Amino acid sequence: MRKAVQFLIVVVMIAAVLSGVFAAGRGEAATTGERPIRIGYTTPSFDISDVYEQYLIGMEDRLKELGVNYDLRVASPARETYHHEQLTIIEDYVQLGVDFLVVGPTDFKIAGTGLAYAKRAGIPTFVVNYADPHEDPAQQALQYAGYKHYDGARVAADWVGDYLNGQGKIALIYGIPGAVTEQRGYVFKEIIETEFPGIEIVYTHYANFSREESYDAMVSILRAHPDVDLVHAISTSMAMGALAALREVGRIQDIPIIGWGGTIEEMDSIARGELRGSVGRLPRDIGAATADAIHTVMNGGTPPLSVAGPLVMLDGLESIREFIPRDYYVPPQDR
Numbered sequence: 001m002r003k004a005v006q007f008l009i010v011v012v013m014i015a016a017v018l019s020g021v022f023a024a025g026r027g028e029a030a031t032t033g034e035r036p037i038r039i040g041y042t043t044p045s046f047d048i049s050d051v052y053e054q055y056l057i058g059m060e061d062r063l064k065e066l067g068v069n070y071d072l073r074v075a076s077p078a079r080e081t082y083h084h085e086q087l088t089i090i091e092d093y094v095q096l097g098v099d100f101l102v103v104g105p106t107d108f109k110i111a112g113t114g115l116a117y118a119k120r121a122g123i124p125t126f127v128v129n130y131a132d133p134h135e136d137p138a139q140q141a142l143q144y145a146g147y148k149h150y151d152g153a154r155v156a157a158d159w160v161g162d163y164l165n166g167q168g169k170i171a172l173i174y175g176i177p178g179a180v181t182e183q184r185g186y187v188f189k190e191i192i193e194t195e196f197p198g199i200e201i202v203y204t205h206y207a208n209f210s211r212e213e214s215y216d217a218m219v220s221i222l223r224a225h226p227d228v229d230l231v232h233a234i235s236t237s238m239a240m241g242a243l244a245a246l247r248e249v250g251r252i253q254d255i256p257i258i259g260w261g262g263t264i265e266e267m268d269s270i271a272r273g274e275l276r277g278s279v280g281r282l283p284r285d286i287g288a289a290t291a292d293a294i295h296t297v298m299n300g301g302t303p304p305l306s307v308a309g310p311l312v313m314l315d316g317l318e319s320i321r322e323f324i325p326r327d328y329y330v331p332p333q334d335r
Helices: 014-018 051-065 083-096 108-120 149-163 179-195 211-224 236-248 264-271 283-298 317-323
Strands: 023-026 037-042 070-075 100-103 125-128 143-146 168-174 199-206 230-233 257-261 277-280 306-308 312-314
Touching (some): 051 283, 100 283, 125 283, 143 283, 149 230, 149 257, 149 312, 168 179, 211 230, 211 236, 230 236, 236 257, 264 312, 277 317
Parallel strands (some): 257 277
Antiparallel strands (some): 277 312
16 A cells, blocks of 8 residues: 555654654645645554554645645654653644644543643644544634544444344443543443343443454453354454454354444455444545645635544445545455
8 A cells, every 4th residue: 555654653752853753754845945834743553543544645645736845744652542642742743843733632632732732832733533623712723624433333333233133242342431432432332222222232341442452352252251242342453353352263253343443454354254344434535634724724714623524334345335435445356
């Protein structure tokens, strides 16, 4: 797959930033001699799924289409749970004097502190992966381009209710306590409990968006509830970790697993008949929306505060072919 930028994932300290230990990419110059705008991009991790790289590809492609001359700096914490490191990255970007800041928060609420810091410094800030803004005006970014994750919970819950015909036992693997787990996991649980009384949630576990911890959670599920009818893991990394545990004991076809994100790894697994489904999204469109917002600000305009992308259940080749553009992903059967 084409890489938009060669990046180095680092634990960032101010000294590291000032010495240039950041990955950088540059778009096509709009006019000769024009100083490129400096964009700082920080994500929870590039390891948990490919979604943040896909955001980046979409943003860079659109910036180039618009003829924006830019210098891109990319960094993420050592782990997606290291919220303090992302706050340090944001502070470093501010000290470095970036012109625009794009943040994929490790935690939506905690990120508000960094957003407020950047806002006080007068740096236009854009949040990706979330469509709902922070309520505190002091923390509010110029734009939130992403998803209403609770809508994805509705997609997943309705699909599970239909798939199980309203009857069965399921297990739920959460991520880290916070906005994503609340919107994807807790809302899913509430819908199942209130609208599908014949479906029993027999096991819940916080796996911290970790592939390894989700593997361990699936092992525990198999021991405690070997007759479980379905497992829902609310991220790519956790879905694939749970799937690995089933593969090891030869039960992939016995216990359906659905994930969240519709990443390339998940779609490959769905196409192979392993992962049963995933809540799918189009991250490159969100990256393009962020680029449009940056371009709007450069030209003195104000971008829309919220941009929400669609969410659908990808549960086979037909749904992948229908929803996913071929320049983003092509199933192995069609290559």
